[in-house]
Amino acid sequence: MTNTNNRNEITRRKFMGLAGGAIGMATLASMGIAGWAANKTDIDLKSLKYIEEETDILVIGGGMAGLFAAVKGHDAGAKTVMISKGRLGSSGQTPFAKGIFAYDPNTAKVSIDEFTATVSRSALGSNNSVYTKQMAEHSFARVQELREWGFFDSALYNKSFSKPINERKIALLERIVITSLIKEQGKIVGAAGFSLDDEKVYIFNAKSVILCTGAGGFKPNGFPICDLTHDGTIMAYNIGAKVTGKEWNDGHLGQATNAADCFNGWHNMFERKPSVNGIEVHHDLGVDLNYVAYTNGNPVQMSPPGAGANKKTSGGPFTPDEFNRSGQENRKEGPMNGPEDGKRPPRGEKSGEGGGPPGMGGVSVGGSSAGMAIHKSEGLVPINDKCESNIPGLYAAGDALGSHMSGGIYTQIGSSLAGSAVQGAIAGEAAAEYSANISTHVISKGKIQDIKEKILAPLHREAGYSPAWVTQTLQGIMIPNFVLYVKKENMLKAALAYVEELRDHHVPMLRAADMHELRLAHETVNMITTAEMKLKASLMRKESRCSHYRMDYPEMDNENWQAWINIFKGDDGSMQFEKQPFGSWPKPNSI
Numbered sequence: 001m002t003n004t005n006n007r008n009e010i011t012r013r014k015f016m017g018l019a020g021g022a023i024g025m026a027t028l029a030s031m032g033i034a035g036w037a038a039n040k041t042d043i044d045l046k047s048l049k050y051i052e053e054e055t056d057i058l059v060i061g062g063g064m065a066g067l068f069a070a071v072k073g074h075d076a077g078a079k080t081v082m083i084s085k086g087r088l089g090s091s092g093q094t095p096f097a098k099g100i101f102a103y104d105p106n107t108a109k110v111s112i113d114e115f116t117a118t119v120s121r122s123a124l125g126s127n128n129s130v131y132t133k134q135m136a137e138h139s140f141a142r143v144q145e146l147r148e149w150g151f152f153d154s155a156l157y158n159k160s161f162s163k164p165i166n167e168r169k170i171a172l173l174e175r176i177v178i179t180s181l182i183k184e185q186g187k188i189v190g191a192a193g194f195s196l197d198d199e200k201v202y203i204f205n206a207k208s209v210i211l212c213t214g215a216g217g218f219k220p221n222g223f224p225i226c227d228l229t230h231d232g233t234i235m236a237y238n239i240g241a242k243v244t245g246k247e248w249n250d251g252h253l254g255q256a257t258n259a260a261d262c263f264n265g266w267h268n269m270f271e272r273k274p275s276v277n278g279i280e281v282h283h284d285l286g287v288d289l290n291y292v293a294y295t296n297g298n299p300v301q302m303s304p305p306g307a308g309a310n311k312k313t314s315g316g317p318f319t320p321d322e323f324n325r326s327g328q329e330n331r332k333e334g335p336m337n338g339p340e341d342g343k344r345p346p347r348g349e350k351s352g353e354g355g356g357p358p359g360m361g362g363v364s365v366g367g368s369s370a371g372m373a374i375h376k377s378e379g380l381v382p383i384n385d386k387c388e389s390n391i392p393g394l395y396a397a398g399d400a401l402g403s404h405m406s407g408g409i410y411t412q413i414g415s416s417l418a419g420s421a422v423q424g425a426i427a428g429e430a431a432a433e434y435s436a437n438i439s440t441h442v443i444s445k446g447k448i449q450d451i452k453e454k455i456l457a458p459l460h461r462e463a464g465y466s467p468a469w470v471t472q473t474l475q476g477i478m479i480p481n482f483v484l485y486v487k488k489e490n491m492l493k494a495a496l497a498y499v500e501e502l503r504d505h506h507v508p509m510l511r512a513a514d515m516h517e518l519r520l521a522h523e524t525v526n527m528i529t530t531a532e533m534k535l536k537a538s539l540m541r542k543e544s545r546c547s548h549y550r551m552d553y554p555e556m557d558n559e560n561w562q563a564w565i566n567i568f569k570g571d572d573g574s575m576q577f578e579k580q581p582f583g584s585w586p587k588p589n590s591i
């Protein structure tokens with residue numbers, strides 16, 4: 001006889017089990033199981049072509065730094081090849097910048113030494129005065145060259161950038177993603193990557209390499225430059241280069257109504273031709289607005305970094321009195337300085353409505369450029385004033401060089417573009433001189449094979465995590481303003497635990513179905529390594545200075561922290577940290 005109660009019981013249990021399973025699956029899916037799938041590779045891996053090229057100088061990056069590195073390297077007599085992930089003059093941050101600084105000795109009211117000293121005061125000592133001064137000294141000459149090439153005649157830079165490259169017949173390869181630098185016998189010997197448009201893998205044999213790969217972010221909504229993911233810095237770190245500046249923060253805000261519009265509408269600047277800026281030293285943060293949003297809640301009025309009118313809360317990042325623009329309604333205008341009449345658009349104004357320029361109204365949210373530091377403060381550690389890294393033959397310029405040209409703060413509008421031009425030229429000449437004195441090294445077959453396997457590994461996986469999903473997970477961990485901008489130990493450690501999980505568990509299982517997903521797979525790894533660097537450096541700097549703000553250490557600590565933080569890979573592969581006192585070069589024994 002069947003016991004109906006029993007049957008009901010079993011039925012109910014079964015039901016509960018099934019329902020529980022379904023709920024469990026739904027929960028797991030929302031936790032990210034959807035990120036894992038079979039890899040439906042749609043390219044024939046056996047038909048991939050391998051191209052090998054040889055050059056004296058390999059310039060990686062087609063922005064302002066790359067332009068001058070290639071031109072000056074070539075003019076100094078070196079065979080030069082230029083590679084870019086995007087297109088020359090139309091990729092990286094360069095196309096967005098419309099103000100370039102030039103120190104004109106005929107009209108300047110202060111000497112270069114006075115200018116450098118003012119920048120150092122604004123940067124609270126965190127700048128490298130040698131690079132600040134160098135930028136001012138050479139800026140005028142670079143601007144003159146740009147003028148000759150037609151830079152100031154158009155809002156778009158591709159034509160003026162192509163002119164000197166074509167005239168010199170410098171080999172230019174666009175839409176090639178470099179993923180690995182090659183080091184043998186203790187020096188740089190080349191680089192490798194792949195084409196986005198053809199199924200080709202490139203191996204470059206080079207006597208010297210100049211990284212002009214720009215900076216990066218975590219591909220946040222508001223940052224229009226999704227191809228910047230700190231590739232150069234991480235490639236160099238992987239072969240033993242020292243990296244610096246990861247705790248500083250770019251603090252540009254985006255707007256909630258259209259997050260992707262944050263830079264877009266700034267005073268219609270992208271439709272404007274570039275112009276030259278004179279001397280105007282500020283202490284422009286942006287991170288202070290994240291602090292206000294954190295303390296008071298949103299909305300915070302959208303504005304360029306350092307807009308003091310937003311600072312309605314006590315505490316938060318420190319601004320020296322000399323540079324405090326709080327409450328100043330009428331400021332001198334530069335392309336990044338906001339509306340022409342010097343007034344901010346009314347609080348909470350919607351995009352495109354009323355007096356504010358399009359893109360500057362609406363509810364503002366932090367993190368539009370999340371993952372990026374102040375221009376020129378993060379990147380490879382220079383061992384001298386020639387943009388040289390600690391790896392012989394490896395140079396970096398522009399946003400890829402941690403030159404600390406302005407320190408952990410924005411000091412001079414237009415100096416970022418000028419700095420990239422000046423440093424690119426210096427690196428090009430230095431690399432040419434270095435290349436003239438060494439012979440070509442033949443990269444070993446074993447090394448080439450090893451690198452090919454590493455580059456293509458995500459294409460070979462039968463199943464794995466989607467790089468897009470892993471990137472989204474990383475964004476969720478890193479972008480909140482209470483992690484990246486308003487820092488405190490427990491949150492930094494919590495975020496670090498997640499990031500380490502992505503590093504150890506997800507990175508080895510990333511999949512890619514085609515060359516575009518392969519690019520994202522490599523970029524994802526670079527962003528995860530960058531996140532680890534940012535969190536660990538932020539934990540280490542137990543003070544607040546410039547754009548690094550610790551809620552648990554709100555004061556500046558001049559006794560212990562007049563120092564930059566350098567990051568390098570230890571012999572056991574772990575991430576190592578060291579202090580380098582402000583105003584010094586790395587010690588020879590630590591190079």
Ligand SMILES: Cc1cc2nc3c(=O)[nH]c(=O)nc-3n(C[C@H](O)[C@H](O)[C@H](O)COP(=O)(O)OP(=O)(O)OC[C@H]3O[C@@H](n4cnc5c(N)ncnc54)[C@H](O)[C@@H]3O)c2cc1C
Binds near residue numbers: 177232
């Ligand atoms: C919205 C906005 C407005 C700005 N306004 C100003 C301004 O008015 N004045 C000013 O001075 N500065 C301004 N800046 C900053 C300035 O644009 C940058 O500091 C400067 O352009 C950096 O130049 P760069 O050549 O060093 O790098 P980028 O211009 O960023 O170029 C990097 C290049 O490297 C390439 N690349 C990256 N990774 C790889 C890879 N793996 N393989 C191959 N190629 C790779 C990219 O495709 C790109 O071509 C602004 C920045 C932004 C975002």
